[in-house]
Amino acid sequence: MSTMQHHSAERGSTAPVRQLPMQDSPELKAALEQANLQTLLMVYVHLTHDESMLETFKVHIHPPYTNPDYQIPQDCIDDLREKLLYVLTTPGAARNDDPPLALMQKMMTVSVGEPVENEFIPMVLEQSGFQRTAARKEKAERTPPPPGFKVLVIGAGLTGLLASIELERAGYDHVVIEKNEEVGGTWWKNRYPGVGVDTPSHFYSYSFEISPEWNHYHPHGADMREYFRSVADKYDLRRHIRFETRVLSLEFDEATALWNVTVENVKTGERDVIRANAIFNAFGPADRWSLPNIPGIDSFRGVLTHSAGYDEGIDLKGKKVAVIGTGASSAQIVATIVSEVEEMVVFMRTKHWMINNPEVTKEVPEAVKWALRHIPHYKEWFRFRVFWFAADGLYPNVVKDPDYPEDGIAVSALNEGMRQYALSHMRHKLASRPDLIEKLTPDFPIFSKRIVMDAGWYDALVQSHVTLDDTPIAAILPDGIRMKNGTEYKFDVIICATGFKHGKLVKDLVIKGRGDHDLAVDWADEEERAYMGTTIPGYPNYFMSVGPNAGPNHAGGLNIVSEAQVHYMIECLDHMIANGASTIEPTQDAFARHNRRIDDRMKHMIWTHPKSKSYYQNSKGRPVGPWPFRLVDMWNEMREPVQSDYRLD
Numbered sequence: 176m177s178t179m180q181h182h183s184a185e186r187g188s189t190a191p192v193r194q195l196p197m198q199d200s201p202e203l204k205a206a207l208e209q210a211n212l213q214t215l216l217m218v219y220v221h222l223t224h225d226e227s228m229l230e231t232f233k234v235h236i237h238p239p240y241t242n243p244d245y246q247i248p249q250d251c252i253d254d255l256r257e258k259l260l261y262v263l264t265t266p267g268a269a270r271n272d273d274p275p276l277a278l279m280q281k282m283m284t285v286s287v288g289e290p291v292e293n294e295f296i297p298m299v300l301e302q303s304g305f306q307r308t309a310a311r312k313e314k315a316e317r318t319p320p321p322p323g324f325k326v327l328v329i330g331a332g333l334t335g336l337l338a339s340i341e342l343e344r345a346g347y348d349h350v351v352i353e354k355n356e357e358v359g360g361t362w363w364k365n366r367y368p369g370v371g372v373d374t375p376s377h378f379y380s381y382s383f384e385i386s387p388e389w390n391h392y393h394p395h396g397a398d399m400r401e402y403f404r405s406v407a408d409k410y411d412l413r414r415h416i417r418f419e420t421r422v423l424s425l426e427f428d429e430a431t432a433l434w435n436v437t438v439e440n441v442k443t444g445e446r447d448v449i450r451a452n453a454i455f456n457a458f459g460p461a462d463r464w465s466l467p468n469i470p471g472i473d474s475f476r477g478v479l480t481h482s483a484g485y486d487e488g489i490d491l492k493g494k495k496v497a498v499i500g501t502g503a504s505s506a507q508i509v510a511t512i513v514s515e516v517e518e519m520v521v522f523m524r525t526k527h528w529m530i531n532n533p534e535v536t537k538e539v540p541e542a543v544k545w546a547l548r549h550i551p552h553y554k555e556w557f558r559f560r561v562f563w564f565a566a567d568g569l570y571p572n573v574v575k576d577p578d579y580p581e582d583g584i585a586v587s588a589l590n591e592g593m594r595q596y597a598l599s600h601m602r603h604k605l606a607s608r609p610d611l612i613e614k615l616t617p618d619f620p621i622f623s624k625r626i627v628m629d630a631g632w633y634d635a636l637v638q639s640h641v642t643l644d645d646t647p648i649a650a651i652l653p654d655g656i657r658m659k660n661g662t663e664y665k666f667d668v669i670i671c672a673t674g675f676k677h678g679k680l681v682k683d684l685v686i687k688g689r690g691d692h693d694l695a696v697d698w699a700d701e702e703e704r705a706y707m708g709t710t711i712p713g714y715p716n717y718f719m720s721v722g723p724n725a726g727p728n729h730a731g732g733l734n735i736v737s738e739a740q741v742h743y744m745i746e747c748l749d750h751m752i753a754n755g756a757s758t759i760e761p762t763q764d765a766f767a768r769h770n771r772r773i774d775d776r777m778k779h780m781i782w783t784h785p786k787s788k789s790y791y792q793n794s795k796g797r798p799v800g801p802w803p804f805r806l807v808d809m810w811n812e813m814r815e816p817v818q819s820d821y822r823l824d
């Protein structure tokens with residue numbers, strides 16, 4: 176328990192200011208009626224440390240996927256609501272101190288109906304918002320960054336904004352280079368109809384900035400934009416950001432141990448060079464896109480757009496519309512525009528697994544928002560449950576069971592269960608259309624390619640004015656699309672929901688490190704590798720988010736990875752500065768060892784199944800995207816650098 180005790184010293188900094196007792200109001204009554212029961216139980220125990228209630232409830236709480244229809248007895252529920260109402264509204268009834276960690280762990284275990292082991296505790300305390308590491312700049316024993324030391328961050332999206340907040344808390348002077356005119360990255364740019372997130376709202380945000388204001392259980396694009404703007408305002412981040420500026424190249428100068436960063440104003444084309452001691456490349460993986468390479472695409476005379484370049488002014492009413500692609504963006508677009516268009520053809524190249532998640536389209540009731548805003552500790556305990564069920568519990572689903580046939584359509588009994596769950600949803604939704612069931616049933620394991628959430632896609636496809644065409648496209652014509660089988664369609668609008676250039680992690684950026692190191696060469700032939708997905712030998716003081724094999728592809732969200740990586744970058748810089756060095760980079764040996772470990776583990780993962788094929792892999796078939804371990808492994812391993820794995824100069 177030593178880690179837990181260490182962390183206990185820092186707890187409480189994100190705890191809400193308790194405003195107890197509360198007034199016994201209709202709003203409070205409604206919140207107690209409608210809010211999540213397991214979370215209310217945690218609030219009660221948090222405020223009273225009454226373990227007997229945990230004992231009462233523990234036999235009644237199960238993970239949602241093991242016993243979804245189980246009903247907690249009504250008398251227990253009534254008793255809890257009554258007791259909680261009393262504690263919240265009676266002067267002196269609630270305790271002022273947080274539960275000891277051993278009790279917190281017990282509470283977590285009861286809340287989710289399965290053990291929350293020690294190794295998870297520091298991560299969930301942070302990720303649920305119960306604790307925040309103290310601001311480094313306030314730590315007396317720490318060596319502060321030397322005067323003039325500057326970090327350059329690329330991108331002001333989810334990760335770049337986070338980097339700016341944490342660099343500020345650590346006393347690092349920094350500048351953020353952002354090519355857009357506002358913060359938010361991909362969530363600022365993407366304006367296609369139905370744009371939204373398939374990670375739950377109450378988790379997909381910073382652990383230290385939990386918002387009670389989400390309107391939906393899965394955020395819409397506009398909600399995400401608002402969240403990032405409000406975070407930028409609250410932390411006064413815009414003073415660090417150079418908007419409408421693009422980074423063209425990064426070149427390390429060995430003589431000065433500085434990076435020369437060439438940037439360009441996207442409007443005027445004016446260029447200049449910024450010198451920085453360290454780089455944090457928080458570029459978004461879902462950023463670079465281009466129109467698909469389909470013959471004749473330039474000849475189309477109607478409106479032709481990519482999902483990521485979609486202009487909200489496009490009028491689809493009564494129009495004949497083509498949607499090319501069937502990934503997450505397409506699924507959201509098709510479900511949203513179906514009632515508006517006169518006719519729609521959806522073009523599918525290969526199949527995707529589609530999962531039913533009733534929460535995807537649900538609004539958060541006002542009473543629940545009220546609970547999140549006003550009931551002490553409710554939002555942290557709520558986030559804990561949301562995170563828990565979207566995280567490492569899903570890991571076994573992507574691990575191959577050696578007893579399962581190598582070339583089957585599942586990798587384990589659990590994975591087969593998921594497949595059946597997805598199939599039954601499809602069969603239910605498409606009961607009247609066996610032709611669609613045949614066209615849409617994938618022949619590869621579920622989760623070996625990014626799954627898509629059904630937010631109305633199947634319901635759209637069965638409509639009489641919608642066609643799903645899975646034959647290859649031959650060409651785009653001035654007024655439509657011709658298929659290889661000769662079929663021709665006429666369209667007013669073509670929406671290419673054809674995804675991003677995932678294949679090349681460097682994209683169009685020139686990155687030149689120490690000596691002859693040039694990332695375009697080092698990573699030539701798609702041999703994209705890093706150490707912990709973040710640092711690379713030969714590239715001193717260069718850190719990247721979403722690097723090779725750092726993607727949370729079994730569960731979770733990029734937010735937790737970003738928090739771990741930003742923390743790690745600052746730990747590395749602090750370690751370097753404390754040792755009086757100017758540069759830090761991983762050793763070649765550590766890099767090779769890490770990549771052997773990745774490759775060894777990857778053999779056991781679903782992404783090396785013979786039928787797995789998606790942008791998770793590079794063109795040679797190596798899964799370059801996924802982190803093949805659990806999220807808790809990444810989080811724990813990124814607490815601090817292994818010193819012997821790094822070279823300091």
Ligand code: NAP
Pocket residue numbers: 371372373374461467468469482499500501502503504505522523524525526625672673674675790
């Ligand atoms: P995507 O997942 O890459 O899907 C692109 C689709 O276009 C695929 O169906 C692909 O077919 C098809 N396609 C690509 N090029 C084509 C061509 N030349 N001709 C015909 N079809 C073509 O892209 P996305 O849906 O925009 O999603 C991009 C990323 O953002 C994914 O990671 C996605 O999960 C994520 N995303 C997340 C959310 C969210 O809710 N968090 C929302 C939207 C997107 P193949 O399958 O055959 O390649």
